[in-house]
Amino acid sequence: MMKKILSLLIVLLIITGCAPDEVLTVDPETYESLSVDELEEKLIDSRVDKLEGQVFYNIFPKSFADSNGDNRGDIEGITLSLDYLDNLGIKGLWLNPIHPSPTYHRYDVTDYLAVDPELGTIDDFVELIEQAHEREMVVIMDMVLNHSSSSHPWFQKAINGEEPYVDYYRIVKDEDFTSDLYPNREGWYHLENKGIWYYAAFWSEMPEFNADSVELRIEFRKILKYWLDLGVDGFRYDAAYHLYDSAEAEIRTPTMQRNQQFWLEMKDYVKSINPEAYVVAEVWSDSKTVQAYSSGFDSLFNFDFATKVLEGVNRGQPLEILTSILNHQRAMTERNPNFLDAIFLSNHDQPRVMTVFGNDRNKMNLASSILLTMPGNPYIYYGEELGYLGNKPDEQIREPFLWGEGSRVTTPLWEPIKFNTNTADVQAQQQDSNSLYHHYRSLIHIRHENEALLKGEMSFLNISSNVLAYERTSENQRMVALHNFSNQRFVFDFNHEGRVVFQTKAGSFFNKQVVIEPYESILIEVND
Template identity: 30%
Template sequence: MNIAKILAGWILPAALAFIAPLAQAATPTPARAQAGEEVFYHLFLRSFRDADGDRIGDLKGLTEKLDYLRDLGVTSLLLTPLQPSPFYHNYFATDFETIEPKYGTMDDYFAFVRAAHVRGLKVYLDQEIQYVAEGHPWWTQSLGKPQAEFADYLLWRDPQHNEAEPFLNQARWEGYDGRWIGIAMVDMNRPAVKRYFEKTLLFWADPHGDGSGRDGVDGFRIDHMMDDLDNKGLAKNLFAGFWTPIFKALKARRPGFRIIAEQSDWGYGQDWLARGNADLVFAFPLRGALTKLDKREIVEALRKTAEITPAGKGQIVFLENHDTDRFMSLIGGDSARARAGAALALLLKGEPLLYYGQELGMRGVTRKGTMSDSAHIPLREAMRWNADLDAPGSAIWYKSDKPWWNQRYNRSGDGVSVQEEGQAGSLHAWYRQLLALRRTRPELRNGTQRIVCGDDSPVICVLRESGAARSLLLVNLGTTTAKPDLDATLAGATWTDLLDGGMVDAAQLRLQPLAVRVLGTP
């Protein structure tokens, strides 16, 4: 299916769907978050919410839960790939122009985007276009046929096109269902390939082709972005030759469109922001320090991150994602540590990201001893809407007699669900409170940042400022009660407690281990 066919089958019904609402007085659409002030919610669609009863998360299920996400306090939704793939995670596509049928139709997709935008939520799509899986027409139609139409869209190991250049030098990869599936590298330096992906990505960003962006996404995440793909020397200079021209085309069509790069080395990301021309990278070193709640490592990562991040570019601050062990598992289920980590991740400089279910304390650790994609199922278990894991809507697509089900982390009645976490004092309530505070305080969204406690103190003290507005984040990462090591100016200032209310004498303040205080100017 090509883009022209997709549009031909969608524009007329979509246009008719718009007529009735336009005849009535419309409620003004909330403004979407400005660049630099976004709060991302990263969701694994297959595991999020099932609307049709097949236990697979889908677009209609996600659309049904948009009010939950808006009310939580996030501004932007980052979806894992939607394109068809033989792998459950939908990386390594067999078609870059359509939606995985199990997730819904193109109508469902556009309805979701419109519904998100009506609520003021941005939408970002994950893109991995550097590879194709077995079954993609470029591969099936070119195997053994070097003169085929798309024969040069892939890299090949032999002139006869009998062996495609594989991902990471392994010809086939095991899926959780036991199938072994080939993954081949795309020839990203081929002019026709560049034209194809520019056209395709422009479609997802601007389906109507008029620059309006109505029904288009607001940004892309580029998975596993590299300048030399797989470091093989076969697809080189991709920052300048492939990515930058496409990014420019997207932004020319859609000013304000944003690019998130997942830097392949999980480092600080300077090269991806500078030469790669991405807008955002992931703060991987800071994430490592935050999950340990180690003050020395956090301060070091904060300073290095600030040093390498160019003006006008940003870092996404996070505790977990679809490739990392869940934070609650890393801290042994300690609720005090969970609250401390959340406060740091949401209130430090940068644009925070929550991974679905993080606000509930969902657990999960990568399975050891296998290269199958089943290894990461524990990190991608069903979003916990109800106490009963088997309740309608639960996306337990992985239910089976296999270890990833029998040894699952999330179980009925374990206290980790939206239904069970709704009370005051819960982790979910804590996330909502922190996000509401961030929303109301400009210095927490886009202010400067300064570490104001000495390195020898167990209390990390971070001052955020924007004009006259000031907030002071204090977290005791030590094991004993401690006094913040503030200078006389800060200790003697007039502060209010932004979380619990009331005036605070900072000079007399003492924090219990893992206690969090957020002070602000009145």
Template identity: 35%
Template sequence: MKLRILTLMLIALFLASCSKKDDNVTPTPPGSGTEVGFMQRSWDGQKRGDVFYEIFVRSFADGNGDGIGDFKGITDKLDYLHSLGVSGIWLTPMNPSPSYHGYDVTDYKLTNPQFGTMADFEALLSKAKSLNIKVIIDFVINHTSSQHPWFQSAKSSATSPYRSWYLFAPTGSIQEWISSGKVPTVTTYNSREWYNNGDGYSYYNAFWDQMPDLNLANPDVVNAINDAAKFWLDKGVAGFRLDAVKHAWQDPNATEGYAFWRNFYNAMKAYKPDVYMVGEVLDDAPVVAPYFTSIPALFNFKAYWKLTEFLNNATYAKWYPKDFQDVLNIYNSSSSSYTNATKLSNHDEDRTLSTLGSIPGRAKVAAAVLLTMPGQPYLYYGEEIGMKGIKATGDENVREPFLWTTGTDSYRTTWRTPSYSNNSTVTPLAQQKDDAASIFAVYKKFLELRNTYPALASGSLAYGDINSQPDNELVYYTRQKDSEKLMVMHNFGSSTKTVSLAPIVKALNLSGVKQPVAEQGGAKVTLSGSTYTVTLPGYSSIVVEMN
């Protein structure tokens, strides 16, 4: 009897212990195992990434203390841009102009005295050359300022030799003149594009009456433009950013417009064989593509629009690589050789961080995407520190002074009191440099990655069968150059994702993991047995080298 009681007690104790053990079991979480460290190759200083940096001259850096950005300020900050790995800078208009933005030029062969002398500009070019940084300048030849001597003469008299340099028509017969071909680059009448000159004639202006359009069908105008371009090439600029390309002719699809830009590029290439040009065609890919037959590089606006769309609503984010490739396929239909100039925001658009709901994590992912996808990336000044701005109440809002440091900031321009980017809304550069979690830290890291790994700089793009990808908020793709293969993953959503790499590796036709390279946002890789697992917090990214 005692033995039976003892046996029952032992069974009860065993069952109780089993029950207690089961109640406290912690299931093995996804991604458990040994965390694998990141090993990024050291950058050798070669600027493989070919990254350009757009500078709004008036706002970037004040080198002489007058409150206005200038050539000396830019020269002093070239070492900073060199340390980032920037290979070129684009200067917004630096010719004389009555406006703060400079897109209405009064002399194509002079510098704006507010920015410095010609000697100051030449010093900038010399310093840039020593750092292997190309300099391109905004070349605004669709129109001039209404204060340009050419136009002052043209408007003063119908017999002026400069009258035919612009597009005039009798105020009462504009439509008839257009229909009869007497207004060379205009095919359709739009009353908003004509301004009454007060002498019985009106003149054409696609943007503003203070910006009269040049007659680009006039050989004398073409010669003057070519002469001005050669002047700056002789000074040492690498080339030009071409403004308002599709507006050279009123019809953006006019064969004459394509021919004008082709002739201009060919003339400059004959003069300087390695001349560089990038054009602004602010439109969808089908309108942009034909211009690649004339200009070797064009900005890819569509890729940026899709990127912000998916970051603001990640429901279908996984399709981003395919949408990006779809744009390139359209480009390929016009040219087999072109430069895809990628970008986030620029001086004419709401700042990236503001567009993304002022959520820093989204801006970090945007930077990581820009710097790991194909193309020639352009960075707008201040994006690397998360400057903000909405242009609805004025373009000035997206062109505010760069924030260099807190306290005494001798290089910060004061020409405008900022409405969006100040010390209370944006952490200045000097302070972000000390913060490993800052927006600047992401730009710094991914710029270095792009300059280090040829696959990111110029490799091919692949993304597998997106239909089979189970998570709509995860974006992944591979970049390959020769034997170097990198897999890039981004979490466009706000919640943490944990995924096994095995099915992704298989879907991308890869043979296996070689080494995790880098991350942003706290992403990590773990290894359990032979299984790699990636954990991606909201708005994080990871780069893994593959076999």
């Protein structure tokens, strides 16, 4: 089927969960009237200053906290864990999908206006939001607008040719699916009995949406408004880069421009409901590609940062980290002056950091010290603060969180623990002042207590080819971070007055001289 923008009269949709007189009025004649340039200009002053520099925590709900002993993580368990997260210093929660789904990961949604009963209820979710807000935490939820489950009622109606659902997905009739229009058949699936092809890049059971459909965009608005009205503080958009894939579109379709326009439009809509709502997205690509999307979101996950830090620490080579960070920040802010970098070490799709480092605590301390002293919003993947191990397949990088005896919740043993049988649990690490947990907690609190680390500008210092050194400077404060990537001790002059705020080993700063031990991180507040 040739994709098209449907021509409609004024569409009125009652928003589920809102008062009966609340309606969403959309005029399709003007729905896509704003270009990328116009939307960027309209959103030029959009910003979320209150979140700048704050630390987020990524929770995979099924694996995090069990409140009722059924060996499955749930929303109430997360609520009961808020004191733990608050004590750690977390200011933002990102929840992986909570919608009904036929799979454990829930990235194939069957109902965007519901909570999976296995996790709890809408009331449970609202309670979580309210309790988080009482602790001055924001809650953002995963929103998957690139694809749905093949079990979603929309898709089932679409493959049977029902209007308007047939235009909700990338569906093409046999006679229209020609090699001159669709030369790349990768990701396409044939339903011979229906006489159609549909596109599903990630998996046959994750059919991809056709964002050209005005009616689908109205559905998306309905979904976003519903959750914002419930109190959600924003969204993490999954697979934003793939909304318009080159393989799913007719040849010569300007997919990049359409991607940009769609996400700017969604940002504009979200900000019209809550100007302080926060939108962050996954665009898993190099910085040059990511730059094109920077105006469509408040933040984008910095995959280059994660790669360069892990590779640099493993190889003992900090130089590429410096170049990557400078180039990335320059590129993002050129297009979006209010851009907030979303930095991280690993996430729910990648091997655990401690596994990448071969269970080396020195390297883990070094990488996390870099993460928590850099500009942007650091994201911590649950269990990272305990030194969690894990490698592919995906289930084993999403192992149950180890709470230990005496916690308000229990470990949700929905799958056997393979990699973390010897990892110390929360209770044990809280009682051990030398634990990785206390390393993370100390640095997070230091970050929040020092404005230079939260919002300061960054410049690099030339100390040694083995030492990553940079300065964070705000109006009232100057901090210097030093990270020794080598197994050698360094002594060098530092002609400033100041004090050591944090250190991971026995290094020192005395009489304007710094001693930094192998694999040590030192944070100095400069007073002159």
